Amino acid sequence: MKVYVIGTCDTKGEELRYACACVAEAGAVPVLVDVSTVGEGMADVSAKEVAAFHPQGVSAVLGLKDRGQAISAMAEALTLYLLSRKDIGAVLGLGGGGNTALVTQAMRGLPVGVPKLMLSTMASGQMAPYVGPSDITMMHSVADIAGLNAITRKVIGNAAHAAAGMAMNKVAEAKDKRPGLGFTMFGVTTPLITQLREKLEATHECFVFHATGTGGQCFEKLADGGFFLAVMDMTTTEVADHLFGGVLPCTDDRFGCFARHAIPYIGSVGACDMVNFGARETVPAKFQSRKLHVHNAQVTLMRTTPEENAAIGAFIVQRVNAMQGLVRFLLPLKGVSALDAQGQSFFDPAADRALFDAIRRGWKSDPQHQLIEVDAHINDATFAAASLSAFHDITR
Template identity: 35%
Template sequence: MTKTVAVMATLDTKGEEVKYVKKQFGKRGVKTLVMDTGLRGTPQGVKADVTREQLAAASGSTVEKLAAMGRGEAIEVMVKGIAKIVKELYGQGRFQGIMAIGGLDGALLTTGAMRTLPLGVPKLLLTPVAQGKQQFGPFVGTTDMVVMHSVIDILGVNEISRKIFDNAVGAMAGMLRMDVSTKIEGRNVIAMTMYGNTTPTAMLAKKLFEERGYEVVVFHPNGTGGMSMEEMIDQGLFNGVFDLTTHEITDWLYNGVHAGGPTRLDAGVRSGVPQVVVPGCVDFILMGPIEKLEPEFRKRKTYKFNPAVSLVSATREEMEHIASVMAEKLNRAKGPVLVLIPLRGFSMYCHPGEPLYDPERDAAFIKALKGKLSPRIRVKEVDAHINDPLFAETSVAELAKLMGN
């Protein structure tokens, strides 16, 4: 079967480039479905299969009305129509992969639609925005989108840009040839969160779960990872959740690097999926380079994790607040939940001799958490550090019980 890739761009400024890309796909036996996401100017270079007029209409507007709006407002309106049309066309089988070419505005216009497509559908954004100082969250979200740096700005086909376009076409053509299924069964699958700080327990737990016949999907709780897990929990893809590393709550509350947002823990709570929840790494805030910390944080216990980030110990008062937030969320749980507490430390650098060790702070957290949790939420304390084998073994056994095994 001949594959088709949807190519999205503002044809008033990127028509020549799309024409070249279309030709290169054709040489590789891949058809194209060109979508003009432009808001202003006149399309040029190549004919659109889906016009800007069609996309504007799907947005509940017209090209003329959009042109009269402010730039930001017009983008917000047009994004809705692009997402609607992309979902419809994919549902009709009109394309099997999708590619967007553009600068900041072009990326914002197109990636919202790309994020609506299932995991496994090839998605590629080619943009000069993809460089080390730009946050990718507004474009990628929680999806499996590939972001490729165009190195130079996208204006014209030349000695440099041809190489970039050719590689982008090759990457997309290769992904299409893989023919990855988007179907996810969700049978005997456990979600687990893991930091470098909790890797020893995560690795052992994974091994023990697999010995019981489960597949383990591991999420890195870096803000996006937790959100991805929550989305998949809502989709019913997991039989159980081992939320070993709930650090994203701390960073959300105290402006850390890996903030998971206000909905962290909510999917497991509302879905009723069996879950074991651990206060893993809630005892520190992840911040930038240690040399650039504000004076108020330099006074605390800290650990230089690497040149880019540092671990800043949470205070007793912050830990009590974190406990209160976690309890408030877990008290709404519709399914079986166990809160498992490692009494000898919540993270790798929190035990005797390590820089973040503070047993009084941890005791205050435990007291606050137990005091706020509903009597129907079971709590179990384990006389072990979070990375001790005993804690991993206990976690696996307890979650297996909750799942009826």
């Protein structure tokens, strides 16, 4: 298997060739791919060869006056080029802002499990736009990738050796024949998911996703790819952040996978009582007077109001109604998170009632879609039992 080393050879040819030499030194086979959009450099695969994979041909990529358009077009072409390869052991990208955006877009098109390492000047900041719902490893270059020196030689060499190591030491495919189940979880719904997983993992391979915005995207990306027999999407908290400015938001396509594919779906409103922010001092000024819970030094939670919960419920029910397959959606009438229990800081029956009422009002009932109300807290054994019953009902 080969290590595809990708960058702009017209400006970073020396650094890319050094990376290839380090890959070869480590025992793997390098393939240098040029994604320059203006000039040209020495490479195993030229920019013109990559650009030819664009649906509209080379002219849609090379020679464009607008650099942003050229980068976007080359990213599309590179994605299709990499998907056409059958010998990828690992992909290693090197570059600054433009090349990081270009190469990581193509990396996100590759399946989970294909080693992807991006050595970037951007890797010490906000990585979500680059990584997305993928398993890209971001590595900070420290100094700009502009010439070889004591820092860049060491860092590029480390990245090249890491990519070579991943390419030469492929992880064996699991022989597990159990069907896959996808779960969404937050710290405040962990007791529920633990109960479900313990009951189901003897017969099903369980995959749990942290509902952090990107976590939900990963969950749905795998569901989109047919990875799961069914899903138990019990923690839909990302909707609250999406609607009210939290730091762990879903996108507008949350639940969209299940409108596109008839995957058996069991869902709930886990942790829809909270919006996530960073450290206490980062909470926006307009929310400073709200009910806040400092979860730790980096995470502050804000309790949702009845009005906000009504909007969350409306968002969810509209999308659940569009689902193609069998659906069971459960409402935990005594609280939706560990903090939303009697005696806890977010206990607010009126706010919960607004959430439940919005879902009830919008619900379109039919034989495939059932709304189930459970007179229990979301983490109670009673609610777990009702969720398991719903699961067996639509998967048997």
